[in-house]
Amino acid sequence: MDTALTAASVFFIAVSWAPLLPSSHWLVRVWEFPRLQIAAIISLLLIGYAFKATYYAPLNSLSLILVVGLIVSLIYQVVWIIPYTPLYKREVKRVGNEDTSRKLSVLSSNVYMPNNDFRKLIEHVRNKHPDFLVTLESNEKWQKGISEIESEYPYRKFCPLENLYGMHLYSKIPFEEATLRFMIEDDVPSMRVKINHHGQDILLYFLHPKPPSPTENTYAKPRDVELTVVGEEIAKTEGPIIVAGDLNDVAWSPTTRKFKKISGLLDPREGRGFFNTFHAKYPLVKWPLDHVFHSKHFGLVNIEKLEGVGSDHYPLYTELALMTDKE
Numbered sequence: 213m214d215t216a217l218t219a220a221s222v223f224f225i226a227v228s229w230a231p232l233l234p235s236s237h238w239l240v241r242v243w244e245f246p247r248l249q250i251a252a253i254i255s256l257l258l259i260g261y262a263f264k265a266t267y268y269a270p271l272n273s274l275s276l277i278l279v280v281g282l283i284v285s286l287i288y289q290v291v292w293i294i295p296y297t298p299l300y301k302r303e304v305k306r307v308g309n310e311d312t313s314r315k316l317s318v319l320s321s322n323v324y325m326p327n328n329d330f331r332k333l334i335e336h337v338r339n340k341h342p343d344f345l346v347t348l349e350s351n352e353k354w355q356k357g358i359s360e361i362e363s364e365y366p367y368r369k370f371c372p373l374e375n376l377y378g379m380h381l382y383s384k385i386p387f388e389e390a391t392l393r394f395m396i397e398d399d400v401p402s403m404r405v406k407i408n409h410h411g412q413d414i415l416l417y418f419l420h421p422k423p424p425s426p427t428e429n430t431y432a433k434p435r436d437v438e439l440t441v442v443g444e445e446i447a448k449t450e451g452p453i454i455v456a457g458d459l460n461d462v463a464w465s466p467t468t469r470k471f472k473k474i475s476g477l478l479d480p481r482e483g484r485g486f487f488n489t490f491h492a493k494y495p496l497v498k499w500p501l502d503h504v505f506h507s508k509h510f511g512l513v514n515i516e517k518l519e520g521v522g523s524d525h526y527p528l529y530t531e532l533a534l535m536t537d538k539e
Contacts, residue, residue, distance in 0.1 A: 214264075217257065217260050217261070217264070217275075218274065218275075218278065220253075220257055221257055221278040221281070221282055222278070224250055224253055224254055224257065224282070224285065225278070225281045225282060225285050227243045227250065228243070228250060228254070228285035228288060228289060229285070229288070230243045231243050231244045231466070236424065236431040236432040236433045236436065237424070237430065237431055237432075238423075238424035238425050238426060238429070238430055238431070238432065241424045241432045242424065242425070244461075244462060244464075244465040244466070245462050245465075245499050246497075246499065247289045247292050247293050247462075247464060248289075248293055248486070248498075248499070249496065249497075250285075250289055251286055251289040251290060251293065254282050254285055254286045254289070255286065257282055258279065258282055258283065258286070261275060261278075261279050261282075292464045293464055293486075295463075295464065295482045295483070296463055296464065296481055296482060296484075296485060296486045296487075296500070297483075297485070297486075298483065298484065298485070300482060300483045301482075301483050302482060302483030302484060303478050303479055303480070303482035303483060304478050304479070304480040304482070304506075304510075304511065304512045305511055305512070306511065306512050306513070307511030307512065307513060307533050307535070308513075313410055314410055314533050314534045314536075315343075315513060315531060315532065315533045315534075316343050316344075316409060316414070316454070316510075316531070316532050316533070316534070317340065317341075317342040317343045317344070317513075317529065317530065317531040317532070318342060318343070318344045318345075318346070318416075318454065318456045318504060318529070318530050318532075319336060319337065319340055319342035319344070319345045319346070319518075319527055319528070319529045320346050320348070320418075320456045320457055320458070320502055320504070320527065320528050320529075320530075321333055321336075321345070321346070321347055321348065321521060321523070321525070321527035321528075322347075322348040322349050322420075322458045322489075322490075322501075322502065322523055322524075322525035323347050323348065323349055323350050323354055323521060323522075323523050323525075324349055324522070324523035324524050324525065325349040325350070325351055325353075325354070325374075325376050325378070327521070327522040327523050328353075328357070328522070329521055329522030329523075330354070330357035330358050332519070332520070332521040332522060333347070333358060333521045333527070334358055334360065334361060336518050336519075336521065336527055336529070337358075337361050337364075340518075340529055341364075342529065343383065343384050343385055344381065344382065344383050344384075344385075344416065344456075345361070345365065345380075345381070345382040346379065346380070346381050346382075346403075346418045346456060346457065347378075347379070347380045347382075348377075348378075348379055348420045348457060348458050349376050349377070349378060349420075349523075350372065350378045350379065350380045351372045351373060351374050351378045352372045354372075354378070354380070355370060355372050355380060361382060362382070364384070365382035365383055365384055366384075367382075367383040367384070367385065367386055367387050367390075368380070368381060368382055368383065369381040369383075369387070369390045369392065369403055369405070371392055371401045371403075373399070373401070375399050377399060377400050377401065377420060377422070378401075379401050379402070379403060379418065379420060381403055381405065381418060383405070383407075385407045385409060386407065386408075387405055387406065387407060388406040388407055388408055388413065389404075389405065389406040390403065390404075390405045390406075391403065391404045391405070395438050395441060395442075396421070396434045396437050396438045396441070397421075397422065397434055400420070400421060400422055400434075400438075401420075402417065402418060402419045402420065402421075402438070402442075402457075403416075403417070403418040404416075404417055405417075405418070409534070410534055412451065412452055412509075412534065413451055413452075414451065414452040414453070414454070415446075415449060415451065415452070415453045415454070416453070416454045416455075416456070417442060417446075417453070417454070417455045417456070417457075418455075418456055418457050419438070419439075419442065419455065419456075419457040419458075419459060420457050420458045420459075420460070421434065421435040421438045421439065421459060421460055421461075422434060422435060422460060423435065423460035423461070432467070435459075435460060435461060435467070436467045439459065439461070439467055439468070439470070439471040440470065440471065440474065442455070442471070442475070443470070443471040443472075443473075443474035443475040444474055444475075446474075446475040446476070446477065447474055447475055447476060451507075451509070452506075452507050452509035452510065452534065453475075453477065453506065453507040453509075454504065454505070454506045454507075454510070454532070455475075455477060455503070455504070455505040455506070456503065456504045456505075456528075456530070457502070457503065458489075458501055458502050458503075458525065459501065459502075459503050460501060461501070462499050462500055462501065463479065463481060463486075463500045463503065468503075471505075472505065475505070476507070476508075477505035477506060477507055478505065478506055478507070478508060478510075479503075479505055480504065480506070480512045480515050480530065480532075481500070481515065484515070486498070486499070486500050487500050487502075487515065487516075487517050487528065488500050488517070488526075489501055489502035489517055489525050489526045489527075489528055490502070490524060490525050490526075491524050491525075492520045492523060492524050492525055492526050493524055501525065502525060502526075502527075502528045503528075504528065504530040506532055508535075509534060509535055510532040510533060510534060510535060511532065511533050511535050512530075512531075512532060512533075513531040513532060513533050514529070514530070514531040515528070515529070515530045515531070516528075516529050517529075
């Protein structure tokens with residue numbers, strides 16, 4: 213028991229602080245994702261030490277050092293994740309705007325390219341009637357599989373790819389501009405769309421950078437650079453803005469926090485919950501990879517994680533409302 217407890221303590225103290233290393237290698241950056249799980253395991257280890265001290269023998273010097281290290285590591289993890297709990301102040305206020313013409317809704321869904329369960333996504337579209345549907349990892353198979361919704365979405369921008377980074381945008385609102393961009397990597401698209409809604413020009417960005425992983429990018433730098441570039445572009449832009457998509461990054465990571473700071477955008481999840489959209493198949497592997505950020509021009513009507521569509525991601529539905537001067 214002592215050996216296992218000591219080894220586990222050393223490991224989870226180490227991985228708690230590993231992301232502070234000056235490296236973007238996936239072996240370092242991957243530990244930014246499971247902060248909630250690490251915090252839970254550290255709590256169990258501390259219970260183990262308490263049990264040992266109560267029923268077996270007083271803790272020796274090494275055990276006391278490890279207990280202190282675990283407590284500090286637990287506090288460190290909680291500091292990162294607490295903004296996404298009800299214990300934290302809400303960054304975006306909820307509005308009950310009855311003027312439906314001022315509302316905008318986005319349904320973002322990483323469909324997982326090998327998945328063939330088109331009907332579940334179509335059902336969400338029919339139930340929620342989002343103004344925008346963006347599908348990620350979608351290819352020509354998915355384009356054909358959900359083609360029946362095209363009559364409801366006359367404005368579309370498609371980029372079907374077979375590399376897990378295809379993107380399809382469906383809109384009920386006409387595009388003033390719709391630009392497909394390959395900002396950092398030649399095989400990773402994003403979209404920048406301009407619409408006019410309720411007399412105001414609104415920009416929408418749809419993103420899906422690659423994650424740092426052994427099967428994707430060995431280093432997180434391309435993802436980090438893309439988010440920084442988009443953040444800097446937004447910072448130079450006035451007016452209402454919405455950013456949505458699978459950022460392959462958690463809400464609490466330094467990269468996403470930097471993106472928020474640079475862009476000045478708000479996160480409607482703060483003070484409300486994690487909205488863990490990944491992984492849809494494994495109960496213990498949960499973190500928020502799919503995001504919606506918006507400028508101060510919007511209030512929140514609703515945000516919810518929808519039921520699974522056969523993918524490894526849950527869809528994320530967000531309904532916003534343009535704020536009036538009185539709100």
